[in-house]
Amino acid sequence: MITLNHYLVLAAILFSIALVGILRRKNLLLLFFATEIALNAINIALAAFSKYLGDLTGQLFAFFIIAIAASEVAVGLGLLIIWYKRTGNIDLDSLQSMKW
Amino acid sequence: MEKYLYIALFAPLVSSLFAALFATKPKKLFVGIVASILLFISFVSSAILLSYLAGTEEIVKVTLFDWITTGKLNIPFGFVVDEVSVIMMVTVTLVSTLVHIYSIGYMEHDKGFNRFFSYLSAFVFSMLILVMSDNFAGLFIGWEGVGLCSWLLIGFWYYKKDEPREVNPSISPAWAANEAFIMNRIADLGMLLGLFLIYWHIGSLQYDVVFAHVDMFSISVITLMGIFLFIGAMGKSAQFPLHTWLADAMEGPTPVSALIHAATMVTAGVYLVIRSFPIYSQIPDIGFYIACLGAFVAVFAASMALVNTDLKRIIAYSTLSQLGYMFVAAGLEAYWIALFHLMTHAFFKALLFLGAGNVMHAMNDELNIFKMGGLYKVMKWTAIMMIIASLALSGIYPFAGFFSKDKILEVAFDSGHYLLWFTLWVGAGMTAFYSFRLIMLVFFGEERYKKYGFHPHEAPWYMLAAMAPLAVLAIIAGFFEEPFEEFVTRLLPEYHFHIHGILTVALVGLTTLIALSGIALAVYKYSHGGFSEKWKETFIYKLLYNQYYIPILYDKLFVEPYKELSKIAWKELDLRIVDATVDFIAGVIYSTGFKGRVIQSGNLSKMLRWMVIGLLILLILVVVYSMAR
Amino acid sequence: MYEVVAFYLFAALTITMFTITVMTKNALYAMTSLAAGMIFISAFFFLLDADFLGVVQIIVYSGAVMAVYAFGMMFLDTLKDVKEKNPSKKIVFFLSGMIALLLVIILLTPMISDKVQALYPVSDELGNAEAVGIVLFTKYLVPFEVAAIMLLVAMIAGIILASKRMDESITLKVDEEIEKEVKGSQ
Numbered sequence: 080m081i082t083l084n085h086y087l088v089l090a091a092i093l094f095s096i097a098l099v100g101i102l103r104r105k106n107l108l109l110l111f112f113a114t115e116i117a118l119n120a121i122n123i124a125l126a127a128f129s130k131y132l133g134d135l136t137g138q139l140f141a142f143f144i145i146a147i148a149a150s151e152v153a154v155g156l157g158l159l160i161i162w163y164k165r166t167g168n169i170d171l172d173s174l175q176s177m178k179w
Numbered sequence: 180m181e182k183y184l185y186i187a188l189f190a191p192l193v194s195s196l197f198a199a200l201f202a203t204k205p206k207k208l209f210v211g212i213v214a215s216i217l218l219f220i221s222f223v224s225s226a227i228l229l230s231y232l233a234g235t236e237e238i239v240k241v242t243l244f245d246w247i248t249t250g251k252l253n254i255p256f257g258f259v260v261d262e263v264s265v266i267m268m269v270t271v272t273l274v275s276t277l278v279h280i281y282s283i284g285y286m287e288h289d290k291g292f293n294r295f296f297s298y299l300s301a302f303v304f305s306m307l308i309l310v311m312s313d314n315f316a317g318l319f320i321g322w323e324g325v326g327l328c329s330w331l332l333i334g335f336w337y338y339k340k341d342e343p344r345e346v347n348p349s350i351s352p353a354w355a356a357n358e359a360f361i362m363n364r365i366a367d368l369g370m371l372l373g374l375f376l377i378y379w380h381i382g383s384l385q386y387d388v389v390f391a392h393v394d395m396f397s398i399s400v401i402t403l404m405g406i407f408l409f410i411g412a413m414g415k416s417a418q419f420p421l422h423t424w425l426a427d428a429m430e431g432p433t434p435v436s437a438l439i440h441a442a443t444m445v446t447a448g449v450y451l452v453i454r455s456f457p458i459y460s461q462i463p464d465i466g467f468y469i470a471c472l473g474a475f476v477a478v479f480a481a482s483m484a485l486v487n488t489d490l491k492r493i494i495a496y497s498t499l500s501q502l503g504y505m506f507v508a509a510g511l512e513a514y515w516i517a518l519f520h521l522m523t524h525a526f527f528k529a530l531l532f533l534g535a536g537n538v539m540h541a542m543n544d545e546l547n548i549f550k551m552g553g554l555y556k557v558m559k560w561t562a563i564m565m566i567i568a569s570l571a572l573s574g575i576y577p578f579a580g581f582f583s584k585d586k587i588l589e590v591a592f593d594s595g596h597y598l599l600w601f602t603l604w605v606g607a608g609m610t611a612f613y614s615f616r617l618i619m620l621v622f623f624g625e626e627r628y629k630k631y632g633f634h635p636h637e638a639p640w641y642m643l644a645a646m647a648p649l650a651v652l653a654i655i656a657g658f659f660e661e662p663f664e665e666f667v668t669r670l671l672p673e674y675h676f677h678i679h680g681i682l683t684v685a686l687v688g689l690t691t692l693i694a695l696s697g698i699a700l701a702v703y704k705y706s707h708g709g710f711s712e713k714w715k716e717t718f719i720y721k722l723l724y725n726q727y728y729i730p731i732l733y734d735k736l737f738v739e740p741y742k743e744l745s746k747i748a749w750k751e752l753d754l755r756i757v758d759a760t761v762d763f764i765a766g767v768i769y770s771t772g773f774k775g776r777v778i779q780s781g782n783l784s785k786m787l788r789w790m791v792i793g794l795l796i797l798l799i800l801v802v803v804y805s806m807a808r
Numbered sequence: 809m810y811e812v813v814a815f816y817l818f819a820a821l822t823i824t825m826f827t828i829t830v831m832t833k834n835a836l837y838a839m840t841s842l843a844a845g846m847i848f849i850s851a852f853f854f855l856l857d858a859d860f861l862g863v864v865q866i867i868v869y870s871g872a873v874m875a876v877y878a879f880g881m882m883f884l885d886t887l888k889d890v891k892e893k894n895p896s897k898k899i900v901f902f903l904s905g906m907i908a909l910l911l912v913i914i915l916l917t918p919m920i921s922d923k924v925q926a927l928y929p930v931s932d933e934l935g936n937a938e939a940v941g942i943v944l945f946t947k948y949l950v951p952f953e954v955a956a957i958m959l960l961v962a963m964i965a966g967i968i969l970a971s972k973r974m975d976e977s978i979t980l981k982v983d984e985e986i987e988k989e990v991k992g993s994q
Contacts, residue, residue: 091912109830123852133930139948795910798910
C-alpha cells in the first residue's frame with residue numbers, strides 16, 4: 080500500500096537531486112532546470128497531501144506554483160538572453176559586476 | 180492664598196527659563212530687568228503670605244502633584260508656608276531681588292550677562308523649594324538644586340586658568356566650584372543616610388508625620404538621625420571640617436557671594452536644624468555638640484579673618500564665623516534666636532558683600548586690601564553703607580546685629596556653659612576688629628591705590644539704590660525682635676531665660692565693651708600705620724594667614740592619595756581589565772568579520788552553497804528540537 | 809497492487825530522468841530528460857486523483873515551459889559541452905545527501921492526524937476538474953486573478969527583454985566578432 084510517506088520521501092529525494100543541480104551547475108540555463116525540478120518535487124508533496132488529507136487546497140497551491148514557475152521562466156530566460164548578448168557566456172561566476 | 184504661594188515659587192523659575200532663552204546671545208539689558216521684576220513679584224507674594232499668616236495664623240499647605248508613589252513610599256510634591264518657611268521666603272526673595280537689580284550693574288560688561296541671570300534665578304527657585312517643601316525629599320531636591328546652582332555660579336568664569344596656591348589660594352573658579360560641589364556631596368551622603376534612617380523607622384518623609392512620631396523611638400535612633408542630618412547641614416553651612424570650600428567659593432562673581440554664600444544657601448544648614456527641632460530637642464547632647472562646634476568655628480573662622488588681605492575672603496570667613504553663632508543658638512535649643520540671627524545676618528552680610536563688589540568694580544577687580552585705602556573720598560555712599568553693615572556685624576546698638584548676636588551670647592551664658600559664652604565673647608571682639616580693619620584699610624588712611632595706578636569711581640545710582648534697602652534693614656531689623664519672636668514661636672519652641680535684670684544688662688555691657696574695644700583697636704592701629712612688618716614673620720601670623728594649613732593638609736591627606744589611587748585604577752584596572760575586555764570583544768568581532776567577509780564574495784554559486792548550508796542547519800535544528808521534545 | 813507497481817515504476821523513472829538532468833554535460837540531454845521527467849511526474853498526479861493537475865502539468869510544464877526553454881536555448885550556444893568548474897564535488901554531495909537524509913527522517917514521522925480538518929473536502933459526486941474549478945473560482949478567485957496578471961506581466965517582460973537586438977543572430981557569429989562587440993559596447 081502506498082502511503083503519504085512514500086510520496087513525501089519521493090518528493091524529498093527529488094528535491095535533493097534539485098539541490099545537487101543547484102550546487103554543482105555553473106551554467107545558468109541548467110541552474111534553471113534544477114530549480115524546475117525543485118518546484119516539481121514540492122508539487123508532488125502538495126498533491127499527495129491533498130489526496131491523503133482529502134482537501135483540495137494542496138492541489139490549488141500546486142496550480143499557483145506552476146503559474147509562478149511559468150512566469151519565472153519567461154522573465155528569467157529573457158534576462159539570460161540579454162546577459163548572453165552582452166557578455167557571450169552564461170556562466171554563473173561571470174555574474175560578479177556588483178562585487179566591490 | 181495658594182495663588183500667592185505658586186507665584187512666589189514659580190516666578191523665579193519663569194525668570195530662569197526666560198533668561199536661559201538668551202543664554203548664548205550677547206548681553207540683553209531687558210533680560211536682567213525682566214528677571215528682577217519677576218523676582219520682585221515673588222517677593223511681593225511672599226510678603227503677602229507673611230502678612231496673611233501673621234494676621235490669620237493659618238498655615239498654607241498645597242500639594243502640587245504626587246511625585247513618587249511606589250509601594251509604601253508616597254512622596255507628594257507638597258509645599259507648606261508656615262512661620263519658619265515664610266520668614267525664609269521673605270528673606271530669600273528680598274535679598275535675591277536686590278541682588279538681581281545690583282547684578283544688572285555689576286555684570287554690565289560681562290559677556291555671560293544673560294547666562295548669569297538664568298543661573299541666579301534658578302538658584303532662587305531651588306532655594307524656595309528647599310524652604311517651602313513639606314517633606315524631607317523635597318527639601319533634599321532643593322538642597323541639591325542650590326548645590327548645583329552654587330557650582331554653576333562659583334565656576335561662572337570657568338575659563339580662568341589654574342594658578343598655584345601661593346598666587347591665588349583658591350587656584351581657579353573651576354577648581355573652587357568643584358571643591359564646593361565635592362565637599363557638599365560628602366555631606367549630602369550623610370544627609371541621605373539621615374533621610375533613609377527616618378524613612379526606615381517612620382515610613383514617611385512628611386514633616387508633620389515624622390515630627391509627630393519622633394518621640395516613639397529609642398534615643399540612639401534619634402541620635403543617629405540627628406547626627407546624619409547635621410552632617411548634611413555641616414556641608415551646606417561650611418562647618419569645620421568641611422569649611423574650606425566657602426572661602427574658595429569667593430572666586431564667583433560678588434553678587435553670587437552676597438546671595439548664595441552669605442545670605443541664603445549657606446544658612447540652609449541652620450534652616451535644616453531649625454526645621455528638625457522636634458528631633459534635636461529630643462537629643463540635647465547632640466545639640467550641645469552642635470553648639471560647641473559652632474562656637475569653635477565662630478572663633479576659628481574669625482581668627483583667619485584677622486590677618487587675611489583678600490577683601491572677599493575676609494567677609495567669607497566672617498560669614499563662616501556668624502554661621503557658627505547660629506549653630507550655637509540652634510544647638511542650645513534657642514531656635515527662634517538662630518532664625519532671627521539668620522535673617523539679620525542675611526541683610527547686613529549681603530550689604531557688606533555688595534559694598535565689596537562696588538569696591539572691586541572701582542579697583543578693577545583688585546582684592547588686596549593693602550592696595551586700597553582712602554577710598555572714602557571717592558566712594559562715599561559705599562563707604563557709609565559698608566560701615567553700617569560692619570557696625571551691625573560687630574553688634575553695636577542700635578544696629579540689627581546687636582539684637583540677634585547678643586541674644587546668642589545670652590543664651591550661651593544662660594545655658595550654663597560659660598566656656599561657650601567666653602569663646603563667643605572673644606569671637607565678638609575679633610569680629611569687631613577684623614570688620615573695622617577692613618573698613619580702615621579700604622576706606623581710610625593713605626591712598627595707596629594711586630601707587631598702583633587705579634582710578635576708582637563710585638558705583639552707578641541703581642546699584643547703590645539696590646543696596647539702600649539692605650542698609651535700612653541692617654539698621655532697623657533688630658527692632659522687630661519682639662513681633663518676630665511672637666510670630667515664629669507659634670511654631671518653634673520658646674526659649675525661657677533664667678537670668679534676668681542686672682545680669683542681662685551686665686552681659687550686654689560686656690559684649691558691647693569688647694566689640695567697641697575691638698573697633699577702637701582696629702581704628703587706632705590702622706590709622707597709625709598698622710602693625711609692624713615683624714608681626715608677619717611670627718608663626719601665629721603664618722598659621723592664620725595659611726588658614727591653619729588646612730587646605731594644604733587636605734591636599735596631602737586626601738587629594739594626593741586619591742590621585743595616586745586613581746592612577747593605579749587607571750593603569751591597572753582600567754587599562755588592563757576594563758579596556759582589555761572591551762578591546763578583546765571588539766577584536767573578536769573584528770576578526771570574525773574579517774574572516775566571515777569571504778562569505779560575501781559576490782559569487783552567486785558560493786552564495787547558493789551558503790544558502791544550502793543554512794537550510795541544512797535549520798533542518799538539523801528541526802530534528803534536534805523535535806527529538807528534545 | 810497496480811498502484812504500488814505504478815508508483816515504484818514512475819518513481820524510478822523520475823529519479824533517473826532528473827539525475828540525468830543534473831549530471832549530464834550536454835545541455836540538450838538535460839532538457840530532454842527534464843521534459844521526460846515532467847511527464848512522468850504527471851503520472852503521480854493521476855495516481856493521486858488530481859487529474860486536472862496532471863493535465864495542467866503536461867500542458868503547461870512539458871508543453872509551454874519546455875517549449876520556452878527550447879526556444880531559449882536556440883539563442884544560446886548550448887551545443888558545446890557545459891564546463892563545470894567545481895572546486896569540490898564532495899561538498900556538493902555531502903550537503904545534498906545530508907539534506908535528503910534529514911528530510912526523509914523528518915517526513916517519515918507520521919503526518920496525518922485527526923486534528924486536520926479538510927477546508928475544501930474532495931467530494932465523490934463531482935469530478936476533479938469540476939471540484940477544482942468550484943474552489944478556484946470562489947475561494948481563490950482573487951489569487952487566481954493576481955496570478956493571471958502576473959503571467960501577463962511576465963509575458964510582456966519576456967518579450968521585451970528577449971526582443972532587444974532581435975535582428976542580430978548571436979549563434980551564427982564567430983566568437984571573435986562577439987568579443988569585439990562586447991568590447992565595443994562596454
